[in-house]
Amino acid sequence: MKLNFNVKGSMRDHVYQTLRANILNLELEPGRSISENEIAEQLEVSRTPVREAFLKLVQEELLEVYPQRGTFVSRINLDLVEEGRFMREHMERAVTQLACNHFPAEALLSLEANVKLQRLEAIARNNIRLHELDDEFHQTIFQGCKKERIWNSIQQLNMDFNRLRLLRLQMNLDWDQIMDHHQLIFEAIRDKDPVQGEQWMKQHLRLVVVEGDEIKAEHPKFFKS
């Protein structure tokens, strides 16, 4: 846990961003106890902004507060992971069909640029950046269809999936295949072909399934129930 400067934005947001990142990093392990005072000292702010950041994290189910007892980083919930996967699959397919009917030219350009950037970053083996670009690709599709809150809901449901993914020593992702899919999805949107678009998106999403039970067996303390 590193402290940042209190330069820009509100302290509340700074604390929130810091904690959220550290929880999703697993630097703050699932199940670990964490107190308002502890964080306030470490980040050199008062309890109030820390408390308000905690509240936001509670709503996202990244923290669990038990009044007068303590606050804990939530454990990973495999049911939630499946729920997120389910929602993502269905909504991405539906939105892709929408995109293949109407899609703003501006957003289409973003998609194209994104795909090209991915090829570059793939050569540089920059996996972190590739993950970001992957997210942006899908987000752009939702934005183009004016469905960004649905994307946000998906992201929130997928937080446990992201933590789960980090527990694998290496996600042997086949970026070549992923990028091919992105290319094909982009072309389907460009060429207004809803049937192909949905098919490729369906294929694409099948790449990101993670076997949670194995990982749970390795790290039982990090999991719920």
Added chain:
Amino acid sequence: MKLNFNVKGSMRDHVYQTLRANILNLELEPGRSISENEIAEQLEVSRTPVREAFLKLVQEELLEVYPQRGTFVSRINLDLVEEGRFMREHMERAVTQLACNHFPAEALLSLEANVKLQRLEAIARNNIRLHELDDEFHQTIFQGCKKERIWNSIQQLNMDFNRLRLLRLQMNLDWDQIMDHHQLIFEAIRDKDPVQGEQWMKQHLRLVVVEGDEIKAEHPKFFKS
């Protein structure tokens, strides 16, 4: 705005529930300004729990805070209404198919009881209770498929739809048709018929479309953009 007792639960939650209900009632009109001090006085608590309730309402997009300027009840966003409708349609259809494959006996009993209760309340013309039962019917399907957070996401996206609905003097809902649909959906789940189930759910959801533009023309001040 009526004040309640500070008997049970936290003050924060009490304030939150009160404000949320009054916003969704339209007793607190979209666009109206509202301050922490004002609410703290009315509800006879300090600013802290009010402030924390505000934060939660901001996250649900029912309030908008402009630092050092003021806080306002958010205006109704028709894009959001459409986004909620879209998500609801697709997720309800997907979950209904799930339910038609596996569904816990316990949840199935709940559905059956719910359908029967609806018939009773329809005779009593108790529309408020009918709306509650309608929500519970759909919620039960999601619960039975272990997809309750998806239901919660839908509910959150549909808050603007609910406010919109209240602006109609009378929603001429055909409860007989609605209840018939519920019966048919229940039977499809019971008889494990995914095709019929999804079809009826699709039909069913087409009943609750609201023409937002007309209402916006009548009450322009309540709407965004």
Added chain:
DNA sequence: ATTACCATACAAGTATACAAGTTTGCTATA
């Protein structure tokens, strides 16, 4: 009459003090 400036009021953001409940561990007693 218009404009520039300043005083004031009021908004949310933050810090700190206090209240109330829980856990923990020591102590006194059997």
Added chain:
DNA sequence: TATAGCAAACTTGTATACTTGTATGGTAAT
């Protein structure tokens, strides 16, 4: 030694004072 009970050291919940930024209205100079 074992156990009941109490006290101290935590926790989060709430109240209040202070800080900082913004809007507003009045006043004086042009």
